Amino acid sequence: MASNIEVEPGATKESVLIPSECLENFDHMSSSLEEIKSENNSSVGSTYEESNFVNSNTDNFEDAIDKEENGSTPEYDLGNSTEWTSKNKHIFVLSSAGKPIYSRHGNEDKLAWLFGVMQALVSNIQSSDDTLKSIHAGDTLFVFMNKKPLILVAVSKTGECVNQLTLQLNYVFNQITSMLTLTRLNKIYEQRQNYDLRRLLAGGERLIDHLLDFSEKEPAFFLGAVQCLPLASSVRDSISSAIIGACHKIKNLVFAILLAKNRLITLVRMKKYYLHPSDLHLIFNLVQSSESLKYSQHHWTPFCLPRFDASGFLYAHVSYLADDCQACLLLLTVERDVCDVLSEAKQKIVEKLRRNNCLEPINESIATPEETAVNAGFAEIRHYLYKCKSTAQFYQPSLAPPYSKEKMRLIEIYKRSNQQLHNTARPLKLIFERSANEAIFSWDTTAFELYVVFEPLIDIACAIDFVTKLLNWVKKREDKLFHLNAPTF
Amino acid sequence: MASRKKILLKVVILGESSVGKTSLMNQYVNRKFSNQYKATIGADFLTKEVTIDDRTVTMQIWDTAGQERFQSLGVAFYRGADCCVLVFDVTAPSTFKSLDSWRDEFLIQASPRDPENFPFVLLGNKDDLEPRAISAKRAQQWCQNKNNMPYFETSAKSGSNVEQAFLAIAKNALAQQNSTVDLYNEFPDQIKLTNTQKPSGSGDSCSC
Numbered sequence: 001m002a003s004n005i006e007v008e009p010g011a012t013k014e015s016v017l018i019p020s021e022c023l024e025n026f027d028h029m030s031s032s033l034e035e036i037k038s039e040n041n042s043s044v045g046s047t048y049e050e051s052n053f054v055n056s057n058t059d060n061f062e063d064a065i066d067k068e069e070n071g072s073t074p075e076y077d078l079g080n081s082t083e084w085t086s087k088n089k090h091i092f093v094l095s096s097a098g099k100p101i102y103s104r105h106g107n108e109d110k111l112a113w114l115f116g117v118m119q120a121l122v123s124n125i126q127s128s129d130d131t132l133k134s135i136h137a138g139d140t141l142f143v144f145m146n147k148k149p150l151i152l153v154a155v156s157k158t159g160e161c162v163n164q165l166t167l168q169l170n171y172v173f174n175q176i177t178s179m180l181t182l183t184r185l186n187k188i189y190e191q192r193q194n195y196d197l198r199r200l201l202a203g204g205e206r207l208i209d210h211l212l213d214f215s216e217k218e219p220a221f222f223l224g225a226v227q228c229l230p231l232a233s234s235v236r237d238s239i240s241s242a243i244i245g246a247c248h249k250i251k252n253l254v255f256a257i258l259l260a261k262n263r264l265i266t267l268v269r270m271k272k273y274y275l276h277p278s279d280l281h282l283i284f285n286l287v288q289s290s291e292s293l294k295y296s297q298h299h300w301t302p303f304c305l306p307r308f309d310a311s312g313f314l315y316a317h318v319s320y321l322a323d324d325c326q327a328c329l330l331l332l333t334v335e336r337d338v339c340d341v342l343s344e345a346k347q348k349i350v351e352k353l354r355r356n357n358c359l360e361p362i363n364e365s366i367a368t369p370e371e372t373a374v375n376a377g378f379a380e381i382r383h384y385l386y387k388c389k390s391t392a393q394f395y396q397p398s399l400a401p402p403y404s405k406e407k408m409r410l411i412e413i414y415k416r417s418n419q420q421l422h423n424t425a426r427p428l429k430l431i432f433e434r435s436a437n438e439a440i441f442s443w444d445t446t447a448f449e450l451y452v453v454f455e456p457l458i459d460i461a462c463a464i465d466f467v468t469k470l471l472n473w474v475k476k477r478e479d480k481l482f483h484l485n486a487p488t489f
Numbered sequence: 490m491a492s493r494k495k496i497l498l499k500v501v502i503l504g505e506s507s508v509g510k511t512s513l514m515n516q517y518v519n520r521k522f523s524n525q526y527k528a529t530i531g532a533d534f535l536t537k538e539v540t541i542d543d544r545t546v547t548m549q550i551w552d553t554a555g556q557e558r559f560q561s562l563g564v565a566f567y568r569g570a571d572c573c574v575l576v577f578d579v580t581a582p583s584t585f586k587s588l589d590s591w592r593d594e595f596l597i598q599a600s601p602r603d604p605e606n607f608p609f610v611l612l613g614n615k616d617d618l619e620p621r622a623i624s625a626k627r628a629q630q631w632c633q634n635k636n637n638m639p640y641f642e643t644s645a646k647s648g649s650n651v652e653q654a655f656l657a658i659a660k661n662a663l664a665q666q667n668s669t670v671d672l673y674n675e676f677p678d679q680i681k682l683t684n685t686q687k688p689s690g691s692g693d694s695c696s697c
Binding site for chain 2: 114
């Protein structure tokens with residue numbers, strides 16, 4: 001297959017989002033707010049810590065838990081413990097002092113002893129100037145992330161690799177940062193190492209719970225990309241210009257984001273400032289996990305976007321467009337007291353969209369599921385993911401049998417392929433893999449990533465032919481499927 | 490605040506090896522005692538819920554190893570403790586003499602914000618055994634010089650005074666926690682832009 005691809009659907013000169021490599025190091029946090037402050041363009045570098053792997057064997061996790069339980073006492077109550085131990089993934093967050101902050105399953109108070117063990121493991125390795133990254137024990141993988149002042153731990157039997165679990169832990173860390181800002185998080189522990197962070201996160205566990213579920217179900221996370229709501233480009237442009245018209249005079253408004261159904265409709269940004277997909281994922285998560293937003297006319301909340309600027313809050317005006325249009329608008333500013341101004345702007349935007357008949361196409365697109373691959377004319381293709389790297393956007397068709405009721409199995413297939421392509425020790429460009437259930441074609445080029453799931457009996461030549469046709473099909477519809485303009489205030 | 494916040498206290502138990510730290514903890518948490526001596530490796534962790542003034546408090550107890558070879562772990566274990574329990578054996582004078590060094594070491598390693606008022610509790614264990622080497626008076630004197638550290642004579646074997654001692658430990662740690670103001674209000678949320686000073690006092694929620 002030719003390595004020079006002429007077709008690069010979804011690519012554009014200027015991207016609305018910062019392009020991202022999947023599984024990249026998410027440590028990078030910039031200081032955009034500082035920039036806005038000083039109107040300077042100096043960029044702040046990131047630090048990447050190199051650390052060694054520590055691999056060792058431990059007793060089986062379950063055994064350890066069982067021992068503790070049988071060892072004795074009702075105090076070691078893990079809730080319904082067989083249920084607890086049978087979970088295939090646990091996520092824990094603790095302070096450097098070993099105090100529990102979050103456990104995905106079970107009551108973290110009851111698990112306080114376990115958090116102590118985790119802290120001991122991390123510190124023990126640390127005391128020899130090393131970093132504990134992972135422990136591999138049979139089918140159980142323990143991944144540790146020591147991100148001062150917190151320690152995050154994943155214990156997984158899902159088959160995900162260290163990088164994927166680290167990515168998920170990073171999202172959890174960023175979610176916590178989004179509620180507190182990194183500055184405050186650091187200050188708290190500088191002042192009081194024994195601080196019980198649950199005081200400040202009260203109510204925020206819900207966001208973390210949702211983020212974890214969300215990041216396991218959605219390809220957006222491992223792809224490091226967002227999906228757009230399909231709209232004619234003229235409609236999308238008209239929506240963007242309605243937003244610009246109502247907002248361009250508002251000082252310090254950094255981003256305006258319109259989204260629906262986990263899909264981006266448009267993103268208008270201040271010149272010079274970009275949004276990273278991982279920040280946008282946190283915004284999607286906020287909107288998705290806050291049902292109450294639907295019932296309030298608008299909502300005003302401080303929200304830190306860790307990749308944009310981890311040091312301070314942006315303030316988000318969040319509202320659904322109208323009763324008859326369930327798209328959610330977020331206006332993000334650095335000013336903490338301009339809620340009124342933004343409410344007015346929102347009204348103007350809605351009026352303008354109504355006048356220009358933009359609400360119907362949005363509603364229509366929300367109501368219409370994407371075509372399945374088969375309906376689009378690809379008889380042998382069951383499903384696919386196409387990610388355009390330069391714009392950090394992806395497209396996927398609707399689920400079709402046999403995955404309609406097995407979405408997680410499909411996601412696992414994709415995660416595994418994604419992991420194979422991006423294996424740090426042995427990255428691959430092209431994989432064709434056939435199993436009893438399906439054939440998977442994964443392709444990583446400089447321009448895009450493509451994962452196609454075929455009927456199991458398809459032959460290679462035929463698969464390649466389909467892939468070419470598929471790329472052309474996406475290319476033809478790129479105006480509609482992707483957000484190709486990068487509007488600014 | 491109307492809703493009761495969850496409270497978790499990190500309690501570190503220190504003292505020479507074989508003074509009965511693990512036994513005390515076992516008696517307290519599991520109501521069990523064994524005469525067999527098994528040295529703790531590194532640290533053991535236990536959780537115990539107590540009710541203090543109608544509030545449920547979870548104690549995360551760090552039972553550390555007394556042996557010298559584990560002392561390098563100190564920094565990590567002591568970090569962020571809410572209370573430190575010092576234990577000695579009333580029949581073994583050397584375990585009493587080393588209390589100063591345990592306390593000093595803890596304060597250096599944990600470097601709490603207010604070392605003068607950091608809550609310590611002293612337990613003289615094995616008071617069921619004879620002959621006694623350290624009198625209650627001597628221990629109390631030592632405590633007086635240490636900011637009136639509470640002192641309890643306990644027996645991990647019979648369980649005498651163990652419950653009371655741990656309750657005092659929890660209360661002391663809790664008092665310390667309550668005395669500190671909520672940090673949240675100490676840091677302004679606002680990002681100050683150059684040339685645009687805004688009036689202060691407005692909250693995060695919108696009244697419009």
